[in-house]
Amino acid sequence: MPSFPTVYTLPPDKLLKAEALGHARTLAHFGGTAWTLIALWLLVQSGLGARIAGWAARITPRRWLQGILVAPLWLLVLTALDLPASLYLHLQYRLYGISVESWQLWLSDFAKSTALTLIVGTAALAVLYALFRKSPRRWWLWFWILAIPCEIAAVFVVPITIDPLFDHFSPLAQNNPALVRSLGRVVQRGGLQIPPSRMFVMDASRKVAAPNAYVTGFGASKRIVVWDTSLTMETPDEILSMYAHEQGHYVLHHIYLGMLYSFAVMLVFFWIGARLLAWASARFGARWRIRSLDDWSSLGLLFLAMSLLGFVAEPVANAFSRWEEHAADVYGQEALHGIVADPQAVTAESFQRLGELWLEDPAPNPLVGWWTDSHPSVAERVRFAAHYDPWQPGSHPRYFPPSP
Numbered sequence: 001m002p003s004f005p006t007v008y009t010l011p012p013d014k015l016l017k018a019e020a021l022g023h024a025r026t027l028a029h030f031g032g033t034a035w036t037l038i039a040l041w042l043l044v045q046s047g048l049g050a051r052i053a054g055w056a057a058r059i060t061p062r063r064w065l066q067g068i069l070v071a072p073l074w075l076l077v078l079t080a081l082d083l084p085a086s087l088y089l090h091l092q093y094r095l096y097g098i099s100v101e102s103w104q105l106w107l108s109d110f111a112k113s114t115a116l117t118l119i120v121g122t123a124a125l126a127v128l129y130a131l132f133r134k135s136p137r138r139w140w141l142w143f144w145i146l147a148i149p150c151e152i153a154a155v156f157v158v159p160i161t162i163d164p165l166f167d168h169f170s171p172l173a174q175n176n177p178a179l180v181r182s183l184g185r186v187v188q189r190g191g192l193q194i195p196p197s198r199m200f201v202m203d204a205s206r207k208v209a210a211p212n213a214y215v216t217g218f219g220a221s222k223r224i225v226v227w228d229t230s231l232t233m234e235t236p237d238e239i240l241s242m243y244a245h246e247q248g249h250y251v252l253h254h255i256y257l258g259m260l261y262s263f264a265v266m267l268v269f270f271w272i273g274a275r276l277l278a279w280a281s282a283r284f285g286a287r288w289r290i291r292s293l294d295d296w297s298s299l300g301l302l303f304l305a306m307s308l309l310g311f312v313a314e315p316v317a318n319a320f321s322r323w324e325e326h327a328a329d330v331y332g333q334e335a336l337h338g339i340v341a342d343p344q345a346v347t348a349e350s351f352q353r354l355g356e357l358w359l360e361d362p363a364p365n366p367l368v369g370w371w372t373d374s375h376p377s378v379a380e381r382v383r384f385a386a387h388y389d390p391w392q393p394g395s396h397p398r399y400f401p402p403s404p
């Protein structure tokens with residue numbers, strides 16, 4: 001029997017909490033989505049779109065100025081509909097001690113993200129409605145073409161401009177030079193040039209009592225971010241293991257691949273959205289007092305279609321993300337070979353600890369996981385890590401040369 005976990009298990013007290021938290025997350029996600037869809041459908045049916053558009057039309061005859069009045073109002077409606085589920089989830093995370101975020105901080109983050117949604121959302125909707133008018137049949141294609149440079153630019157600027165609005169980042173080299181040196185061995189083993197200036201620490205401990213790390217950005221803004229909670233809650237080997245996984249995302253170009261995949265998915269979903277909206281406005285437009293798709297009275301219907309398609313797109317996006325995460329797990333474990341005594345043990349133990357700290361359910365519902373999870377379950381990750389030994393005779397590592 002190996003001396004490390006081969007199956008992810010929790011002690012009875014943590015198991016109860018993990019199961020309860022898992023159920024709460026499922027309820028918040030599926031219940032929250034159902035609530036938003038039903039509420040939007042009722043609002044659309046009530047003719048609210050026509051009333052809001054009529055109010056804006058009485059204030060100004062200019063269509064784009066009407067949009068500046070109508071779009072933020074509907075975006076606020078959508079934010080308000082999402083609020084019960086996110087409040088409930090925050091309460092649950094506080095209850096189980098994973099979130100340590102004060103209400104003051106939570107409210108300030110909520111206010112900032114709402115302001116961003118209003119600004120970015122209003123601009124995007126102004127463009128979309130202009131396309132509805134200019135190209136009633138091909139708007140979805142033009143909007144997709146415009147979305148590509150916007151997404152590339154967003155991935156580039158978000159780590160530099162948006163993320164610092166919510167959390168503080170400092171260079172890892174300044175914060176923990178010894179750690180940068182030990183991570184340097186993983187960098188070297190990968191045959192890489194990741195300068196320490198691309199490694200950052202985030203002050204997550206103000207909000208969360210669990211570790212994490214991630215890779216973000218594009219081109220000159222590409223970076224590896226480690227939460228400060230990882231530095232205090234994990235052993236040096238666990239930090240190495242977590243870092244090696246992130247280096248996998250970095251080396252395997254997962255940000256670029258993710259963008260390419262999202263462009264393909266967006267094209268399909270924009271086309272479906274166009275068909276759905278054309279059908280719904282022709283079929284129910286008169287009943288719901290929606291004059292035409294290019295009239296601001298259709299905005300509630302647009303949000304209803306977006307919410308529905310966004311929900312349907314979740315498993316499509318998550319399947320790709322799980323594929324990337326598994327590849328990064330394989331890379332990470334291979335990268336630890338020759339650096340830690342037993343990569344299988346270190347990786348399996350590190351996932352076991354991560355699962356305990358985040359209270360991950362050892363036996364989550366597979367359908368819920370398939371729909372909502374961006375990562376393989378902790379149980380799958382422990383099982384894989386414990387059994388993956390590409391250096392035994394007859395096996396071959398996927399990302400590193402077979403010797404030494």
Ligand SMILES: [Zn+2]
Nearest residue numbers: 245249325328
């Ligand atoms: Zn990952």
